[in-house]
Amino acid sequence: MTRTSVDVLVVGAGAAGMMTAIEAGRRGRRVLVVDHADRPGEKIRISGGGRCNFTNLGCGPANFLGENPRFATSALKRFTQHDFVKRIDRAGIAWHEKTLGQLFCDDSAKQIVRLLTDQMAEAGVELRMKTGVGRIARADDGWSVALSDGTQVAAASLVVATGGKSIPKMGATGWAYEIARQFDIRVTETRPALVPLTFEAGLLETLTPLAGVAVDAVVAPAPETKPDAKARKVRFTEAMLFTHRGLSGPAILQISSYWREGEAIVASMAPGRDVFEELKAAKAANGRQAVHTALGHIVPRRLAESLCAREGAAGNLADLSDKTLRRLDQAVNAWSVKPVGSEGYRTAEVTLGGVDTAVLDQQTMQAKALPGLFFVGEAVDVTGWLGGYNFQWAWSSGWAAGQVC
Known part of the structure; x- marks a missing residue:
C-alpha cells in the first residue's frame, strides 16, 4: 500500500470539484483530485448540445430551489457570473448569449474542460482519473481515505464534489449522500429535476x-x-x-x-x-x-x-x-x-435536494460540526433553473470552498 499526504483531497473532477482544486492550489495547498470516470468534466463536455451553457447573465438567488435557497447567496455574490466570464475571456474562449441570458461557447464545451484542467495543472494540482474511493475515516489531523489504486491518502481537508444521481449512464451515483449520512449529516429528499414529464x-x-x-x-x-x-x-x-x-x-x-x-x-x-x-x-x-x-x-x-x-x-x-x-x-x-x-434520473439534468444546507457554512461550504469536510456543487441542496444556473452554482460553491479548504 502506498501512503501519501496532501492538504486537500477533492473527490469528483466535475465543474465544482475542479474549481475548488484550482482555488486551493493557487493558495499553495497540495491538492489531489480523484474521479472514477475516464475523463474529467464529462457533464461539461455534453452540456448545451456540446457547447456548454456555462453561466447565465441574470443569475441570482431567486433562480434556485432548496429547503433554504437563500443559502446560495453568499457564494453567488462573492464569485459571480461576471467573474467566470472574465476567466473565459482571459482564456480567449469565444462565447455568445443565446436567449434569456444563457451563455454558450461559440465552439466546443471541451474548451471549458481544457481551461479547468490547464488551470489545475498551473496551480500544481494532481489529477487521477479511473480512481475510486473506498473507506473514509476521520483522523486526528484530518481524513484518511483509501483509493482504489491502493493509495492511502491522509488529507487535512476532504471535498465531496461528486454531484447527484442524474444521468447514471455517465457514472452518476448517490455517493455524496452516502458519505454525508456516514458522518450523520442530513440529506434532504432527492428527486429528478429539469426532466421531461x-x-x-x-x-x-x-x-x-x-x-x-x-x-x-x-x-x-x-x-x-x-x-x-x-x-x-x-x-x-x-x-x-x-x-x-x-x-x-x-x-x-x-x-x-x-x-x-x-x-x-x-x-x-x-x-x-x-x-x-x-x-x-x-x-x-x-x-x-x-x-x-x-x-x-x-x-x-x-x-x-x-x-x-x-x-x-x-x-x-x-x-x-x-x-x-x-x-x-x-x-x-x-x-x-x-x-x-x-423520465427519471436517466434524462434529468440535475438532482433536486441533497446535503442539507443547514449543516453547512454558507461562506465556506464546510460542515459546521466536522471541520475539514466540504460539500460543493450539485451534491448540496441547491438546485438552479435551466439555463446555466447550475454551472454557476458549481463555479461559485467551488470557489468559496477553495478559499479555505
Whole structure:
C-alpha cells in the first residue's frame, strides 16, 4: 500500500470539484483530485448540445430551489457570473448569449474542460482519473481515505464534489449522500429535476399523434396544488414539446423542478393571444372556414386538429356557438394536465435536494460540526433553473470552498 499526504483531497473532477482544486492550489495547498470516470468534466463536455451553457447573465438567488435557497447567496455574490466570464475571456474562449441570458461557447464545451484542467495543472494540482474511493475515516489531523489504486491518502481537508444521481449512464451515483449520512449529516429528499414529464397510457394514446409538435408556451403549476404563494406565482415562458411519452422542452424541464406526483400543471399554448376573439373575427370574415383551419393559424395544425376533436368542435366556424369558441380558447390557453411521472434520473439534468444546507457554512461550504469536510456543487441542496444556473452554482460553491479548504 502506498501512503501519501496532501492538504486537500477533492473527490469528483466535475465543474465544482475542479474549481475548488484550482482555488486551493493557487493558495499553495497540495491538492489531489480523484474521479472514477475516464475523463474529467464529462457533464461539461455534453452540456448545451456540446457547447456548454456555462453561466447565465441574470443569475441570482431567486433562480434556485432548496429547503433554504437563500443559502446560495453568499457564494453567488462573492464569485459571480461576471467573474467566470472574465476567466473565459482571459482564456480567449469565444462565447455568445443565446436567449434569456444563457451563455454558450461559440465552439466546443471541451474548451471549458481544457481551461479547468490547464488551470489545475498551473496551480500544481494532481489529477487521477479511473480512481475510486473506498473507506473514509476521520483522523486526528484530518481524513484518511483509501483509493482504489491502493493509495492511502491522509488529507487535512476532504471535498465531496461528486454531484447527484442524474444521468447514471455517465457514472452518476448517490455517493455524496452516502458519505454525508456516514458522518450523520442530513440529506434532504432527492428527486429528478429539469426532466421531461410523462402521461398515463390513456392520455398518452390521445396525444401520441402530437409527438414532435412544439409551441412557445407559458407553463405554471396548477394554482390549487401549491399552498405556498411564491410557488403559485412560478411560471416559465419557453418552448414546450409533445413527445411519445408526454411533454418536454425548456418550459417543461423548468416546471418539473416544482412539480410533484398528483399535481397538475397549466399551459398557455398561445400566450398573449385572445383565441376566442381571433376565432370570432375569423367567423365573421369567413364563416365557411373549417374551425380546425382557423385554429391552425394560431397554434400548429396538428395541435389545432387535436384540440378541436377533444372539445367536439367540428365543421365550419359559422356552425359554432360562442360557447364552443370559448371552450377552444380555454383548451389552448388554460390547458390543465396531470402528468403521472417523469423520465427519471436517466434524462434529468440535475438532482433536486441533497446535503442539507443547514449543516453547512454558507461562506465556506464546510460542515459546521466536522471541520475539514466540504460539500460543493450539485451534491448540496441547491438546485438552479435551466439555463446555466447550475454551472454557476458549481463555479461559485467551488470557489468559496477553495478559499479555505
